[in-house]
Amino acid sequence: MSLRHALLGLLAHGPASGYDLLKSFDSSLANVWPATQSQVYSELTRLADGGLITVAAQGPRGRKEYAITDSGRVELRHWIVEVPPNRFTRSDLLLRVFFLDQVSAEEAEAYLRAGERNSGAEYERLERMREQVDALDEPLAVTGRIALEWGLRFTEMHREWARWALSRLHSGVRPG
Amino acid sequence: MSLRHALLGLLAHGPASGYDLLKSFDSSLANVWPATQSQVYSELTRLADGGLITVAAQGPRGRKEYAITDSGRVELRHWIVEVPPNRFTRSDLLLRVFFLDQVSAEEAEAYLRAGERNSGAEYERLERMREQVDALDEPLAVTGRIALEWGLRFTEMHREWARWALSRLHSGVRPG
DNA sequence: GTACCCATGTAATCAGTTACATGATTCC
DNA sequence: GGAATCATGTAACTGATTACATGGGTAC
Numbered sequence: 001m002s003l004r005h006a007l008l009g010l011l012a013h014g015p016a017s018g019y020d021l022l023k024s025f026d027s028s029l030a031n032v033w034p035a036t037q038s039q040v041y042s043e044l045t046r047l048a049d050g051g052l053i054t055v056a057a058q059g060p061r062g063r064k065e066y067a068i069t070d071s072g073r074v075e076l077r078h079w080i081v082e083v084p085p086n087r088f089t090r091s092d093l094l095l096r097v098f099f100l101d102q103v104s105a106e107e108a109e110a111y112l113r114a115g116e117r118n119s120g121a122e123y124e125r126l127e128r129m130r131e132q133v134d135a136l137d138e139p140l141a142v143t144g145r146i147a148l149e150w151g152l153r154f155t156e157m158h159r160e161w162a163r164w165a166l167s168r169l170h171s172g173v174r175p176g
Numbered sequence: 177m178s179l180r181h182a183l184l185g186l187l188a189h190g191p192a193s194g195y196d197l198l199k200s201f202d203s204s205l206a207n208v209w210p211a212t213q214s215q216v217y218s219e220l221t222r223l224a225d226g227g228l229i230t231v232a233a234q235g236p237r238g239r240k241e242y243a244i245t246d247s248g249r250v251e252l253r254h255w256i257v258e259v260p261p262n263r264f265t266r267s268d269l270l271l272r273v274f275f276l277d278q279v280s281a282e283e284a285e286a287y288l289r290a291g292e293r294n295s296g297a298e299y300e301r302l303e304r305m306r307e308q309v310d311a312l313d314e315p316l317a318v319t320g321r322i323a324l325e326w327g328l329r330f331t332e333m334h335r336e337w338a339r340w341a342l343s344r345l346h347s348g349v350r351p352g
Numbered sequence: 353g354t355a356c357c358c359a360t361g362t363a364a365t366c367a368g369t370t371a372c373a374t375g376a377t378t379c380c
Numbered sequence: 381g382g383a384a385t386c387a388t389g390t391a392a393c394t395g396a397t398t399a400c401a402t403g404g405g406t407a408c
Binding site for chain 1: 178181182185188204205206207208209210249252253255256257261262263264265266267268269270271272273274275276277278279283286287291294298318319320321322323325326329330333334336337340341344345
């Protein structure tokens with residue numbers, strides 16, 4: 001049930017249409033909580049039915065601009081401060097690591113090297129984002145910057161871990 | 177479609193029943209790929225229908241012991257080395273961070289402090305696991321140890337990030 | 353004999369993905 | 381007038397969660 005709160009959170013900053021919100025999911029929020037077009041539109045309908053948001057204005061091409069209601073804000077705050085975050089996230093990347101003993105040493109090595117490369121590239125992508133965010137002065141800049149820092153530290157950690165795993169794999173597969 | 181590969185990976189180490197496999201999901205795999213009882217049993221039936229595993233033996237209480245087949249091993253290896261891991265994982269924890277400007281400074285601070293505490297406790301839990309794993313000499317020990325190291329580094333990173341975020345929040349909310 | 357663990361299965365529901373479908377407006 | 385973009389919606393399917401339901405075997 002986090003998608004609804006992601007939408008409430010975005011609408012807490014101001015009214016927007018499904019189309020507008022979708023763009024947030026394609027850019028900033030894609031790293032944290034990806035969502036598809038069909039998901040966004042149907043969730044907006046449900047939120048409006050529940051009275052957490054309302055259609056504040058209608059524009060051309062059937063555009064509906066949604067605004068958060070008081071009960072929507074209450075629900076958002078409740079979710080942030082009261083509902084404990086999910087501890088376990090699924091990682092098919094780590095799941096493969098668990099079974100690396102089922103492939104050849106060369107394949108296992110290639111897998112970890114690919115991980116090292118990807119997190120390096122991801123780090124650079126986030127670093128470019130940071131430069132942009134640091135230039136802004138919006139309210140999103142503070143919290144967005146904190147989330148971005150998480151990504152930077154995460155990818156850095158991942159890269160170093162992949163290196164460590166490579167050395168560990170060598171000593172593990174060929175003990176001595 | 178990672179659950180089926182998690183099952184194949186576990187069965188690659190030797191035959192087991194649904195009940196046995198379930199225990200793996202409750203212990204070691206819970207950190208990486210949680211699965212429920214109903215999910216495991218229905219996926220096992222599907223895997224057997226597809227010929228990736230077979231019922232190797234039947235025991236008391238309707239116990240079915242499954243064994244991986246050759247095509248199951250082929251599929252497992254293909255998944256490990258050919259299928260690229262999922263880059264984006266959802267994090268409702270980070271999603272809340274994005275919207276921390278919607279709650280009071282005190283509440284935001286409490287949220288980050290709770291994250292710091294939790295990752296600290298999680299780190300200690302994993303450290304205790306490491307002590308146990310380091311004592312083993314099974315084939316799982318090598319890859320399991322590598323996955324565990326990821327958890328240790330992740331929780332450590334998370335804790336340090338939470339601290340950083342707290343200082344950042346103070347300077348961000350009350351500029352000067 | 354009874355409590356606990358072993359052991360499997362099904363049904364209902366929810367969340368998320370992919371694909372399909374349609375049409376209005378703006379820009380050039 | 382044609383292309384790109386704005387804009388919303390629905391249908392089919394897959395994956396995951398929760399709850400229900402049942403019964404055999406073992407230890408004491």
